[in-house]
Amino acid sequence: MRLDLGKSMEIDRRRIRRLIRQAHTRERTLDRVIRGQAWLDPVAEAVQKAVGSFYAALGPPGASLKDVMHGTRVLGHPLHPALTDIPIGAWTVGVLADWIFIATGRVPQIAGDLALAVGLAGAILAAIAGYTDFHETEGHERRTAVVHGIAMSGVIAMQAVSLVMRLGPEGMRPAAILLSTLSWLIVVVAAYVGGQLTFGIGSAVNHNAFFDGPMEFVKVGTRDDFPEGEMRRVAANGLPVVILRRQGLLHAIGAVCSHAGGPLHEGELDGDVVTCPWHHSKFRFEDGRVVGGPATFDQPPLFVRERGGVVEVRLAHPLK
Secondary structure, eight states: OOOOOOHHHHHHHHHHHHHHHHHHHHHHHHEEEEEEEHTTTHHHHHHHHHHHHHHHHHOOOOOOOOHHHTTTTTTSOOOOHHHHHHHHHHHHHHHHHHHHHHHHHHSSSHHHHHHHHHHHHHHHHHHHHHHHHHHHHHHHHHHHHHHHHHHHHHHHHHHHHHHHHHHHOOGGHHHHHHHHHHHHHHHHHHHHHHHHOOOOOOOOOOOGOOOOOOSSSSEEEGGGGGBOEEEEEEEETTEEEEEETTTEEEEEEEOOOOTOBGGGGSSEEETTTTEEETOEEEEEEETTEESSOOOOOOOOOEEEETTEEEEEESSSSOOO
């Protein structure tokens, strides 16, 4: 049997090209397009610098305000997604009210105006929280976030213009309604991008939600493995755990930062508080509580015990 090497190589090349095409089709079109927009990076860097400078100029109160805008304080949950319901809902009601007024006159024209104004107020607050979260993004996540932010900022500007037009001569109202309707359509697209940012890329989700761990004590080392004042990373039935001995007592929390998955054992330790090396979220070893943003979710706490020189841990409560 004679082997035609040239023909065989050509078949292999076709297979490789087909696999490359298939790999491209598996990635979402939105992600593929955004990855190709290098011009977004300098825009994102400028916005991040402006946001950071704003909070830095406020001093210590700025750090507290930033935590509030992340949702670390007061809400204990990401704030931006909760706030976005206000403008989206209000503007949807406003568009419906506007067109029902035009079509039937059964809804007073002020109903659309009030809904637009409520949505605009909510959107400004949501934008502040959103840009605060954006300050901690990078890479493809940052590019996607800046697309979402540019689109929504444009919508806010359009809705503000529409509101001013509604307060002017009555002849401006039809154009104002058309502008509000167009901006609502842009909101739908921008909301899709925001959804991809959260559910597709995993921005601002609890990264510890994807782990599980032991509900019974399991061995993770011996007494000598955990010297005083030093953090050590171990695995407890697949759960990454960081253990600290402080004043002779052992404390343990999940080792993966809940904000973006940073390695806490590589962070800076101040007393019993560890600062994540990636985005500087702060967590308390005693109970895993987040004490400084941008993280909004606590670290999973673990019970630790030493018996006969053996160190064992178990989760304080289930992760799922």
